[in-house]
Amino acid sequence: MFLALGLACCLWVASAPPGGGRLGPHLGVGAAVVFAGWFVLSNRLDGTSPAVPVVALLAVVLVSTPVAVFFVPAFLAGRGSFRSGLQAAVWTVAAMVPLTYAVWLPESLRRHGIDGHTLDGELVAPVGVNLADALAFCLGIFPVFGLALGVIGAAAGARRGSGVAAESR
Secondary structure: OHHHHHHHHHHHHHHOOOOOOOHHHHHHHHHHHHHHHHHHHHHHOOOOOOOHHHHHHHHHHHHHHHHHHHHHHHHHHHOOOHHHHHHHHHHHHHHHHHHHHHHHHHHHHHHHHHHOEOOOOOOEOOOOHHHHHHHHHHHHHHHHHHHHHHHHHHHHHHHHHHHHHHHHO
16 A cells, blocks of 8 residues: 555656646656556567567667667756756656556566466566566666666756757857
8 A cells, every 4th residue: 555655646746746837747757658658568579479670670669768768858858957857857767667567567467367477477486476576676676777867868968958058159
């Protein structure tokens, strides 16, 4: 129950930011939805054998999407200032955590129902093992990875924005 409350608070903060009208919250929520869609796509493709051109396209999309989801919103919002980019990165992570967790649980149940494996497909285990994985990834690994990329994106955006402002003077 505490976990559900914490995740609901993350989603509330991400979707109803104080001050309204800023670009960062909107970019963050959109990026979180893209990340959750990427997560579903990457898990649904497990065990399929598409044609070679499709495999090449999917390889590019599946590898670049997580990086782009955290970097691009912070970069775009950070073109105004580093603080705005950092704010977009925080919104992205705050919305991504509950959405990815909400997608992880049904996907792990679907995968366990197919062959008894965990979501990563490595071992036959009780379905409860997926809950520990979801907590570790959604509340630990993804936010740390996302915030690191977001800070890099915000810094790059602020640097790019200041360069454009200096050139226009």
